[in-house]
Amino acid sequence: MPSLQQPLLIVTDLDGSLLDHHTYRWDAAADWLAELQRHQVPVVLCSSKTAAEIVPLQKRLGLTGLPFIAENGAVVQMSAQRRVRIPSDSPDYDALCQSLSELQRRFRFQGFCDFSDPQVAAMTGLSESESALARQREASEVIVWRDEEEKLEAFRNALAQQRLQLTQGGRFWHVMPAGSGKGEALSWLLGQYDNAPVTIGLGDGPNDAPMLDAVQHAVVIKGYSKTPVRLTREDTQQVYHTAHYGPEGWKEGLDYFLTQHH
Known part of the structure:
Protein backbone atom coordinates (compact mmCIF):
# COMPACT_ATOMS: atom_id res chain seq x y z
CA MET A 1 0.00 0.00 0.00
CA PRO A 87 0.91 16.95 -27.86
CA SER A 88 3.40 19.75 -28.35
CA ASP A 89 2.58 20.22 -32.04
CA SER A 90 -1.18 20.53 -31.48
CA PRO A 91 -2.98 23.54 -32.97
CA ASP A 92 -3.61 26.60 -30.83
CA TYR A 93 -7.16 27.62 -29.96
CA ASP A 94 -7.63 30.06 -32.85
CA ALA A 95 -6.58 27.44 -35.39
CA LEU A 96 -8.87 24.91 -33.73
CA CYS A 97 -11.86 27.30 -33.90
CA GLN A 98 -11.04 27.95 -37.55
CA SER A 99 -11.17 24.19 -38.32
CA LEU A 100 -14.47 23.92 -36.45
CA SER A 101 -16.07 26.86 -38.24
CA GLU A 102 -15.41 25.05 -41.53
CA LEU A 103 -17.16 21.95 -40.16
CA GLN A 104 -20.19 24.06 -39.18
CA ARG A 105 -21.13 24.07 -42.86
CA ARG A 106 -21.76 20.31 -42.61
CA PHE A 107 -22.84 19.81 -38.99
CA ARG A 108 -25.06 21.73 -36.58
CA PHE A 109 -23.16 22.63 -33.41
CA GLN A 110 -21.86 25.66 -31.55
CA GLY A 111 -18.66 26.13 -29.62
CA PHE A 112 -17.72 28.40 -26.72
CA CYS A 113 -16.03 30.68 -29.26
CA ASP A 114 -19.51 31.27 -30.82
CA PHE A 115 -21.03 32.32 -27.48
CA SER A 116 -20.75 35.39 -25.27
CA ASP A 117 -19.96 35.24 -21.53
CA PRO A 118 -23.68 35.78 -20.61
CA GLN A 119 -24.70 32.94 -22.95
CA VAL A 120 -22.17 30.54 -21.39
CA ALA A 121 -23.36 31.64 -17.94
CA ALA A 122 -26.97 30.84 -18.87
CA MET A 123 -26.00 27.36 -20.11
CA THR A 124 -23.64 26.37 -17.30
CA GLY A 125 -24.90 28.13 -14.18
CA LEU A 126 -21.50 29.82 -13.85
CA SER A 127 -21.34 33.56 -13.18
CA GLU A 128 -20.39 35.82 -16.10
CA SER A 129 -16.89 36.34 -14.72
CA GLU A 130 -16.45 32.56 -14.28
CA SER A 131 -17.77 32.06 -17.82
CA ALA A 132 -15.13 34.47 -19.10
CA LEU A 133 -12.47 32.24 -17.47
CA ALA A 134 -14.08 29.12 -18.99
CA ARG A 135 -13.83 30.77 -22.41
CA GLN A 136 -10.09 31.51 -22.00
CA ARG A 137 -9.18 28.35 -23.87
CA GLU A 138 -5.78 27.38 -25.25
CA ALA A 139 -6.01 23.98 -26.93
CA SER A 140 -9.52 22.51 -26.87
CA GLU A 141 -13.09 23.61 -27.55
CA VAL A 142 -16.35 22.92 -25.72
CA ILE A 143 -19.23 22.31 -28.09
CA VAL A 144 -23.01 22.02 -27.87
CA TRP A 145 -24.20 19.42 -30.38
CA ARG A 146 -27.40 20.51 -32.14
CA ASP A 147 -27.47 17.83 -34.83
CA GLU A 148 -28.84 14.26 -34.92
CA GLU A 149 -27.06 11.68 -32.76
CA GLU A 150 -26.52 9.60 -35.93
CA LYS A 151 -24.25 12.29 -37.33
CA LEU A 152 -21.77 12.14 -34.45
CA GLU A 153 -19.84 9.32 -36.10
CA ALA A 154 -19.39 11.31 -39.33
CA PHE A 155 -18.38 14.31 -37.21
CA ARG A 156 -15.77 12.18 -35.40
CA ASN A 157 -14.35 11.08 -38.75
CA ALA A 158 -14.26 14.65 -40.06
CA LEU A 159 -12.42 15.72 -36.90
CA ALA A 160 -9.95 12.84 -37.23
CA GLN A 161 -8.95 14.13 -40.67
CA GLN A 162 -7.96 17.39 -38.93
CA ARG A 163 -6.04 15.42 -36.21
CA LEU A 164 -8.75 16.21 -33.69
CA GLN A 165 -10.85 13.96 -31.45
CA LEU A 166 -14.17 14.17 -29.61
CA THR A 167 -14.48 13.49 -25.87
CA GLN A 168 -17.68 13.44 -23.86
CA GLY A 169 -17.57 15.60 -20.74
CA GLY A 170 -20.07 15.91 -17.92
CA ARG A 171 -22.36 18.34 -19.76
CA PHE A 172 -20.81 19.08 -23.13
CA TRP A 173 -18.68 17.56 -25.85
CA HIS A 174 -14.99 18.55 -25.98
CA VAL A 175 -12.99 18.74 -29.19
CA MET A 176 -9.36 17.95 -28.41
CA PRO A 177 -6.13 17.42 -30.32
CA ALA A 178 -5.57 13.78 -31.30
CA GLY A 179 -3.11 12.23 -28.85
CA SER A 180 -4.20 14.36 -25.90
Missing part, protein backbone atom coordinates in the same frame (compact mmCIF):
# COMPACT_ATOMS: atom_id res chain seq x y z
CA PRO A 2 1.19 3.57 -0.62
CA SER A 3 2.15 5.69 2.39
CA LEU A 4 2.65 9.36 3.21
CA GLN A 5 6.29 8.55 4.04
CA GLN A 6 7.26 7.81 0.41
CA PRO A 7 7.39 10.11 -2.62
CA LEU A 8 3.73 10.32 -3.50
CA LEU A 9 1.62 12.26 -5.99
CA ILE A 10 -2.17 12.62 -5.90
CA VAL A 11 -3.90 13.43 -9.17
CA THR A 12 -7.56 14.34 -9.01
CA ASP A 13 -10.51 15.36 -11.10
CA LEU A 14 -12.42 18.40 -9.79
CA ASP A 15 -16.16 18.48 -10.54
CA GLY A 16 -17.95 15.58 -8.84
CA SER A 17 -14.69 14.38 -7.27
CA LEU A 18 -12.79 16.88 -5.10
CA LEU A 19 -15.62 19.41 -5.60
CA ASP A 20 -19.24 18.55 -4.87
CA HIS A 21 -21.26 18.08 -8.07
CA HIS A 22 -24.00 20.49 -6.90
CA THR A 23 -22.40 22.98 -4.48
CA TYR A 24 -18.71 22.93 -5.64
CA ARG A 25 -17.70 22.69 -1.95
CA TRP A 26 -14.93 20.38 -0.68
CA ASP A 27 -15.43 20.40 3.11
CA ALA A 28 -15.18 16.60 3.48
CA ALA A 29 -11.78 16.61 1.74
CA ALA A 30 -10.30 19.54 3.72
CA ASP A 31 -8.60 17.42 6.42
CA TRP A 32 -6.85 15.26 3.83
CA LEU A 33 -5.76 18.32 1.84
CA ALA A 34 -4.16 19.74 5.02
CA GLU A 35 -2.52 16.39 5.82
CA LEU A 36 -1.09 16.03 2.31
CA GLN A 37 0.26 19.57 2.51
CA ARG A 38 1.93 18.74 5.84
CA HIS A 39 3.68 15.79 4.19
CA GLN A 40 4.50 17.88 1.09
CA VAL A 41 2.55 15.52 -1.14
CA PRO A 42 1.59 17.37 -4.33
CA VAL A 43 -2.08 17.32 -5.32
CA VAL A 44 -2.31 17.71 -9.10
CA LEU A 45 -5.69 18.96 -10.33
CA CYS A 46 -6.72 17.27 -13.58
CA SER A 47 -9.83 18.82 -15.07
CA SER A 48 -11.76 19.87 -18.15
CA LYS A 49 -11.54 23.41 -16.74
CA THR A 50 -9.19 25.95 -18.32
CA ALA A 51 -5.90 27.07 -16.77
CA ALA A 52 -7.58 30.45 -16.13
CA GLU A 53 -10.22 28.65 -14.03
CA ILE A 54 -7.81 26.32 -12.23
CA VAL A 55 -5.31 28.92 -10.96
CA PRO A 56 -7.82 30.70 -8.64
CA LEU A 57 -9.20 27.31 -7.55
CA GLN A 58 -5.70 26.13 -6.66
CA LYS A 59 -5.38 29.20 -4.48
CA ARG A 60 -8.64 28.50 -2.65
CA LEU A 61 -7.64 24.86 -2.14
CA GLY A 62 -4.14 25.77 -0.85
CA LEU A 63 -2.41 24.20 -3.87
CA THR A 64 -0.81 27.28 -5.46
CA GLY A 65 2.32 26.61 -7.50
CA LEU A 66 1.73 22.88 -7.98
CA PRO A 67 1.50 21.39 -11.49
CA PHE A 68 -1.96 20.90 -12.96
CA ILE A 69 -3.65 19.42 -16.02
CA ALA A 70 -6.27 21.57 -17.79
CA GLU A 71 -8.73 21.24 -20.67
CA ASN A 72 -9.11 17.45 -20.22
CA GLY A 73 -5.38 16.94 -20.78
CA ALA A 74 -4.75 19.27 -23.73
CA VAL A 75 -2.76 21.64 -21.46
CA VAL A 76 -0.26 20.91 -18.65
CA GLN A 77 1.17 23.59 -16.40
CA MET A 78 4.35 22.55 -14.61
CA SER A 79 4.98 25.97 -13.03
CA ALA A 80 3.83 29.57 -13.44
CA GLN A 81 6.59 29.94 -16.07
CA ARG A 82 5.96 26.72 -17.95
CA ARG A 83 2.71 25.71 -19.63
CA VAL A 84 2.65 23.26 -22.55
CA ARG A 85 0.12 21.88 -25.02
CA ILE A 86 -0.20 18.09 -25.33
CA GLY A 181 -6.28 13.37 -22.88
CA LYS A 182 -5.99 13.08 -19.11
CA GLY A 183 -3.95 9.86 -19.38
CA GLU A 184 -1.47 11.25 -21.94
CA ALA A 185 -1.10 14.49 -19.99
CA LEU A 186 -0.39 12.61 -16.76
CA SER A 187 2.17 10.35 -18.49
CA TRP A 188 3.91 13.45 -19.87
CA LEU A 189 3.89 15.12 -16.45
CA LEU A 190 5.29 12.05 -14.66
CA GLY A 191 8.03 11.92 -17.31
CA GLN A 192 9.27 15.28 -16.00
CA TYR A 193 10.28 13.71 -12.66
CA ASP A 194 13.72 12.12 -12.20
CA ASN A 195 12.24 9.53 -9.87
CA ALA A 196 8.58 8.91 -10.58
CA PRO A 197 6.49 9.18 -7.40
CA VAL A 198 3.87 6.63 -6.39
CA THR A 199 0.56 7.84 -7.84
CA ILE A 200 -3.00 7.76 -6.54
CA GLY A 201 -5.70 9.02 -8.92
CA LEU A 202 -9.28 10.00 -8.10
CA GLY A 203 -12.11 10.62 -10.57
CA ASP A 204 -15.82 10.05 -11.13
CA GLY A 205 -16.46 10.33 -14.88
CA PRO A 206 -15.84 8.38 -18.09
CA ASN A 207 -13.28 11.01 -19.20
CA ASP A 208 -11.25 10.19 -16.04
CA ALA A 209 -10.76 6.55 -17.12
CA PRO A 210 -7.45 7.15 -19.02
CA MET A 211 -6.05 9.00 -15.99
CA LEU A 212 -7.25 6.25 -13.62
CA ASP A 213 -5.58 3.66 -15.89
CA ALA A 214 -2.31 5.63 -15.81
CA VAL A 215 -1.91 5.77 -11.98
CA GLN A 216 -0.76 2.99 -9.66
CA HIS A 217 -3.75 3.21 -7.32
CA ALA A 218 -7.13 4.34 -8.64
CA VAL A 219 -10.15 5.62 -6.75
CA VAL A 220 -13.36 5.52 -8.81
CA ILE A 221 -15.65 7.96 -7.01
CA LYS A 222 -19.34 7.16 -7.24
CA GLY A 223 -20.69 9.54 -9.88
CA TYR A 224 -23.90 10.82 -11.44
CA SER A 225 -22.95 9.98 -15.05
CA LYS A 226 -25.14 7.40 -16.77
CA THR A 227 -21.99 6.13 -18.50
CA PRO A 228 -19.94 3.89 -16.19
CA VAL A 229 -16.23 4.51 -15.70
CA ARG A 230 -14.63 1.61 -17.60
CA LEU A 231 -10.99 0.92 -16.79
CA THR A 232 -8.80 -1.31 -18.97
CA ARG A 233 -6.33 -2.21 -16.23
CA GLU A 234 -6.15 -5.79 -14.92
CA ASP A 235 -4.87 -5.15 -11.37
CA THR A 236 -8.34 -4.70 -9.85
CA GLN A 237 -6.92 -4.93 -6.31
CA GLN A 238 -5.38 -1.48 -6.88
CA VAL A 239 -8.78 0.00 -7.79
CA TYR A 240 -11.21 1.15 -5.12
CA HIS A 241 -14.85 2.06 -5.85
CA THR A 242 -16.35 4.43 -3.28
CA ALA A 243 -19.78 4.20 -1.68
CA HIS A 244 -20.00 8.01 -1.40
CA TYR A 245 -20.21 10.78 -3.99
CA GLY A 246 -17.92 13.81 -4.43
CA PRO A 247 -15.63 15.00 -1.61
CA GLU A 248 -17.01 12.34 0.78
CA GLY A 249 -15.97 9.71 -1.76
CA TRP A 250 -12.63 11.49 -2.21
CA LYS A 251 -11.98 11.24 1.52
CA GLU A 252 -13.16 7.59 1.54
CA GLY A 253 -10.70 6.70 -1.25
CA LEU A 254 -7.70 8.26 0.47
CA ASP A 255 -8.76 6.68 3.79
CA TYR A 256 -8.71 3.32 1.99
CA PHE A 257 -5.27 3.66 0.38
CA LEU A 258 -3.42 5.81 2.96
CA THR A 259 -4.83 4.72 6.32
CA GLN A 260 -2.82 1.66 7.18
CA HIS A 261 -5.47 -0.30 9.10
CA HIS A 262 -7.95 -1.81 6.68
Whole structure:
Protein backbone atom coordinates (compact mmCIF):
# COMPACT_ATOMS: atom_id res chain seq x y z
CA MET A 1 0.00 0.00 0.00
CA PRO A 2 1.19 3.57 -0.62
CA SER A 3 2.15 5.69 2.39
CA LEU A 4 2.65 9.36 3.21
CA GLN A 5 6.29 8.55 4.04
CA GLN A 6 7.26 7.81 0.41
CA PRO A 7 7.39 10.11 -2.62
CA LEU A 8 3.73 10.32 -3.50
CA LEU A 9 1.62 12.26 -5.99
CA ILE A 10 -2.17 12.62 -5.90
CA VAL A 11 -3.90 13.43 -9.17
CA THR A 12 -7.56 14.34 -9.01
CA ASP A 13 -10.51 15.36 -11.10
CA LEU A 14 -12.42 18.40 -9.79
CA ASP A 15 -16.16 18.48 -10.54
CA GLY A 16 -17.95 15.58 -8.84
CA SER A 17 -14.69 14.38 -7.27
CA LEU A 18 -12.79 16.88 -5.10
CA LEU A 19 -15.62 19.41 -5.60
CA ASP A 20 -19.24 18.55 -4.87
CA HIS A 21 -21.26 18.08 -8.07
CA HIS A 22 -24.00 20.49 -6.90
CA THR A 23 -22.40 22.98 -4.48
CA TYR A 24 -18.71 22.93 -5.64
CA ARG A 25 -17.70 22.69 -1.95
CA TRP A 26 -14.93 20.38 -0.68
CA ASP A 27 -15.43 20.40 3.11
CA ALA A 28 -15.18 16.60 3.48
CA ALA A 29 -11.78 16.61 1.74
CA ALA A 30 -10.30 19.54 3.72
CA ASP A 31 -8.60 17.42 6.42
CA TRP A 32 -6.85 15.26 3.83
CA LEU A 33 -5.76 18.32 1.84
CA ALA A 34 -4.16 19.74 5.02
CA GLU A 35 -2.52 16.39 5.82
CA LEU A 36 -1.09 16.03 2.31
CA GLN A 37 0.26 19.57 2.51
CA ARG A 38 1.93 18.74 5.84
CA HIS A 39 3.68 15.79 4.19
CA GLN A 40 4.50 17.88 1.09
CA VAL A 41 2.55 15.52 -1.14
CA PRO A 42 1.59 17.37 -4.33
CA VAL A 43 -2.08 17.32 -5.32
CA VAL A 44 -2.31 17.71 -9.10
CA LEU A 45 -5.69 18.96 -10.33
CA CYS A 46 -6.72 17.27 -13.58
CA SER A 47 -9.83 18.82 -15.07
CA SER A 48 -11.76 19.87 -18.15
CA LYS A 49 -11.54 23.41 -16.74
CA THR A 50 -9.19 25.95 -18.32
CA ALA A 51 -5.90 27.07 -16.77
CA ALA A 52 -7.58 30.45 -16.13
CA GLU A 53 -10.22 28.65 -14.03
CA ILE A 54 -7.81 26.32 -12.23
CA VAL A 55 -5.31 28.92 -10.96
CA PRO A 56 -7.82 30.70 -8.64
CA LEU A 57 -9.20 27.31 -7.55
CA GLN A 58 -5.70 26.13 -6.66
CA LYS A 59 -5.38 29.20 -4.48
CA ARG A 60 -8.64 28.50 -2.65
CA LEU A 61 -7.64 24.86 -2.14
CA GLY A 62 -4.14 25.77 -0.85
CA LEU A 63 -2.41 24.20 -3.87
CA THR A 64 -0.81 27.28 -5.46
CA GLY A 65 2.32 26.61 -7.50
CA LEU A 66 1.73 22.88 -7.98
CA PRO A 67 1.50 21.39 -11.49
CA PHE A 68 -1.96 20.90 -12.96
CA ILE A 69 -3.65 19.42 -16.02
CA ALA A 70 -6.27 21.57 -17.79
CA GLU A 71 -8.73 21.24 -20.67
CA ASN A 72 -9.11 17.45 -20.22
CA GLY A 73 -5.38 16.94 -20.78
CA ALA A 74 -4.75 19.27 -23.73
CA VAL A 75 -2.76 21.64 -21.46
CA VAL A 76 -0.26 20.91 -18.65
CA GLN A 77 1.17 23.59 -16.40
CA MET A 78 4.35 22.55 -14.61
CA SER A 79 4.98 25.97 -13.03
CA ALA A 80 3.83 29.57 -13.44
CA GLN A 81 6.59 29.94 -16.07
CA ARG A 82 5.96 26.72 -17.95
CA ARG A 83 2.71 25.71 -19.63
CA VAL A 84 2.65 23.26 -22.55
CA ARG A 85 0.12 21.88 -25.02
CA ILE A 86 -0.20 18.09 -25.33
CA PRO A 87 0.91 16.95 -27.86
CA SER A 88 3.40 19.75 -28.35
CA ASP A 89 2.58 20.22 -32.04
CA SER A 90 -1.18 20.53 -31.48
CA PRO A 91 -2.98 23.54 -32.97
CA ASP A 92 -3.61 26.60 -30.83
CA TYR A 93 -7.16 27.62 -29.96
CA ASP A 94 -7.63 30.06 -32.85
CA ALA A 95 -6.58 27.44 -35.39
CA LEU A 96 -8.87 24.91 -33.73
CA CYS A 97 -11.86 27.30 -33.90
CA GLN A 98 -11.04 27.95 -37.55
CA SER A 99 -11.17 24.19 -38.32
CA LEU A 100 -14.47 23.92 -36.45
CA SER A 101 -16.07 26.86 -38.24
CA GLU A 102 -15.41 25.05 -41.53
CA LEU A 103 -17.16 21.95 -40.16
CA GLN A 104 -20.19 24.06 -39.18
CA ARG A 105 -21.13 24.07 -42.86
CA ARG A 106 -21.76 20.31 -42.61
CA PHE A 107 -22.84 19.81 -38.99
CA ARG A 108 -25.06 21.73 -36.58
CA PHE A 109 -23.16 22.63 -33.41
CA GLN A 110 -21.86 25.66 -31.55
CA GLY A 111 -18.66 26.13 -29.62
CA PHE A 112 -17.72 28.40 -26.72
CA CYS A 113 -16.03 30.68 -29.26
CA ASP A 114 -19.51 31.27 -30.82
CA PHE A 115 -21.03 32.32 -27.48
CA SER A 116 -20.75 35.39 -25.27
CA ASP A 117 -19.96 35.24 -21.53
CA PRO A 118 -23.68 35.78 -20.61
CA GLN A 119 -24.70 32.94 -22.95
CA VAL A 120 -22.17 30.54 -21.39
CA ALA A 121 -23.36 31.64 -17.94
CA ALA A 122 -26.97 30.84 -18.87
CA MET A 123 -26.00 27.36 -20.11
CA THR A 124 -23.64 26.37 -17.30
CA GLY A 125 -24.90 28.13 -14.18
CA LEU A 126 -21.50 29.82 -13.85
CA SER A 127 -21.34 33.56 -13.18
CA GLU A 128 -20.39 35.82 -16.10
CA SER A 129 -16.89 36.34 -14.72
CA GLU A 130 -16.45 32.56 -14.28
CA SER A 131 -17.77 32.06 -17.82
CA ALA A 132 -15.13 34.47 -19.10
CA LEU A 133 -12.47 32.24 -17.47
CA ALA A 134 -14.08 29.12 -18.99
CA ARG A 135 -13.83 30.77 -22.41
CA GLN A 136 -10.09 31.51 -22.00
CA ARG A 137 -9.18 28.35 -23.87
CA GLU A 138 -5.78 27.38 -25.25
CA ALA A 139 -6.01 23.98 -26.93
CA SER A 140 -9.52 22.51 -26.87
CA GLU A 141 -13.09 23.61 -27.55
CA VAL A 142 -16.35 22.92 -25.72
CA ILE A 143 -19.23 22.31 -28.09
CA VAL A 144 -23.01 22.02 -27.87
CA TRP A 145 -24.20 19.42 -30.38
CA ARG A 146 -27.40 20.51 -32.14
CA ASP A 147 -27.47 17.83 -34.83
CA GLU A 148 -28.84 14.26 -34.92
CA GLU A 149 -27.06 11.68 -32.76
CA GLU A 150 -26.52 9.60 -35.93
CA LYS A 151 -24.25 12.29 -37.33
CA LEU A 152 -21.77 12.14 -34.45
CA GLU A 153 -19.84 9.32 -36.10
CA ALA A 154 -19.39 11.31 -39.33
CA PHE A 155 -18.38 14.31 -37.21
CA ARG A 156 -15.77 12.18 -35.40
CA ASN A 157 -14.35 11.08 -38.75
CA ALA A 158 -14.26 14.65 -40.06
CA LEU A 159 -12.42 15.72 -36.90
CA ALA A 160 -9.95 12.84 -37.23
CA GLN A 161 -8.95 14.13 -40.67
CA GLN A 162 -7.96 17.39 -38.93
CA ARG A 163 -6.04 15.42 -36.21
CA LEU A 164 -8.75 16.21 -33.69
CA GLN A 165 -10.85 13.96 -31.45
CA LEU A 166 -14.17 14.17 -29.61
CA THR A 167 -14.48 13.49 -25.87
CA GLN A 168 -17.68 13.44 -23.86
CA GLY A 169 -17.57 15.60 -20.74
CA GLY A 170 -20.07 15.91 -17.92
CA ARG A 171 -22.36 18.34 -19.76
CA PHE A 172 -20.81 19.08 -23.13
CA TRP A 173 -18.68 17.56 -25.85
CA HIS A 174 -14.99 18.55 -25.98
CA VAL A 175 -12.99 18.74 -29.19
CA MET A 176 -9.36 17.95 -28.41
CA PRO A 177 -6.13 17.42 -30.32
CA ALA A 178 -5.57 13.78 -31.30
CA GLY A 179 -3.11 12.23 -28.85
CA SER A 180 -4.20 14.36 -25.90
CA GLY A 181 -6.28 13.37 -22.88
CA LYS A 182 -5.99 13.08 -19.11
CA GLY A 183 -3.95 9.86 -19.38
CA GLU A 184 -1.47 11.25 -21.94
CA ALA A 185 -1.10 14.49 -19.99
CA LEU A 186 -0.39 12.61 -16.76
CA SER A 187 2.17 10.35 -18.49
CA TRP A 188 3.91 13.45 -19.87
CA LEU A 189 3.89 15.12 -16.45
CA LEU A 190 5.29 12.05 -14.66
CA GLY A 191 8.03 11.92 -17.31
CA GLN A 192 9.27 15.28 -16.00
CA TYR A 193 10.28 13.71 -12.66
CA ASP A 194 13.72 12.12 -12.20
CA ASN A 195 12.24 9.53 -9.87
CA ALA A 196 8.58 8.91 -10.58
CA PRO A 197 6.49 9.18 -7.40
CA VAL A 198 3.87 6.63 -6.39
CA THR A 199 0.56 7.84 -7.84
CA ILE A 200 -3.00 7.76 -6.54
CA GLY A 201 -5.70 9.02 -8.92
CA LEU A 202 -9.28 10.00 -8.10
CA GLY A 203 -12.11 10.62 -10.57
CA ASP A 204 -15.82 10.05 -11.13
CA GLY A 205 -16.46 10.33 -14.88
CA PRO A 206 -15.84 8.38 -18.09
CA ASN A 207 -13.28 11.01 -19.20
CA ASP A 208 -11.25 10.19 -16.04
CA ALA A 209 -10.76 6.55 -17.12
CA PRO A 210 -7.45 7.15 -19.02
CA MET A 211 -6.05 9.00 -15.99
CA LEU A 212 -7.25 6.25 -13.62
CA ASP A 213 -5.58 3.66 -15.89
CA ALA A 214 -2.31 5.63 -15.81
CA VAL A 215 -1.91 5.77 -11.98
CA GLN A 216 -0.76 2.99 -9.66
CA HIS A 217 -3.75 3.21 -7.32
CA ALA A 218 -7.13 4.34 -8.64
CA VAL A 219 -10.15 5.62 -6.75
CA VAL A 220 -13.36 5.52 -8.81
CA ILE A 221 -15.65 7.96 -7.01
CA LYS A 222 -19.34 7.16 -7.24
CA GLY A 223 -20.69 9.54 -9.88
CA TYR A 224 -23.90 10.82 -11.44
CA SER A 225 -22.95 9.98 -15.05
CA LYS A 226 -25.14 7.40 -16.77
CA THR A 227 -21.99 6.13 -18.50
CA PRO A 228 -19.94 3.89 -16.19
CA VAL A 229 -16.23 4.51 -15.70
CA ARG A 230 -14.63 1.61 -17.60
CA LEU A 231 -10.99 0.92 -16.79
CA THR A 232 -8.80 -1.31 -18.97
CA ARG A 233 -6.33 -2.21 -16.23
CA GLU A 234 -6.15 -5.79 -14.92
CA ASP A 235 -4.87 -5.15 -11.37
CA THR A 236 -8.34 -4.70 -9.85
CA GLN A 237 -6.92 -4.93 -6.31
CA GLN A 238 -5.38 -1.48 -6.88
CA VAL A 239 -8.78 0.00 -7.79
CA TYR A 240 -11.21 1.15 -5.12
CA HIS A 241 -14.85 2.06 -5.85
CA THR A 242 -16.35 4.43 -3.28
CA ALA A 243 -19.78 4.20 -1.68
CA HIS A 244 -20.00 8.01 -1.40
CA TYR A 245 -20.21 10.78 -3.99
CA GLY A 246 -17.92 13.81 -4.43
CA PRO A 247 -15.63 15.00 -1.61
CA GLU A 248 -17.01 12.34 0.78
CA GLY A 249 -15.97 9.71 -1.76
CA TRP A 250 -12.63 11.49 -2.21
CA LYS A 251 -11.98 11.24 1.52
CA GLU A 252 -13.16 7.59 1.54
CA GLY A 253 -10.70 6.70 -1.25
CA LEU A 254 -7.70 8.26 0.47
CA ASP A 255 -8.76 6.68 3.79
CA TYR A 256 -8.71 3.32 1.99
CA PHE A 257 -5.27 3.66 0.38
CA LEU A 258 -3.42 5.81 2.96
CA THR A 259 -4.83 4.72 6.32
CA GLN A 260 -2.82 1.66 7.18
CA HIS A 261 -5.47 -0.30 9.10
CA HIS A 262 -7.95 -1.81 6.68
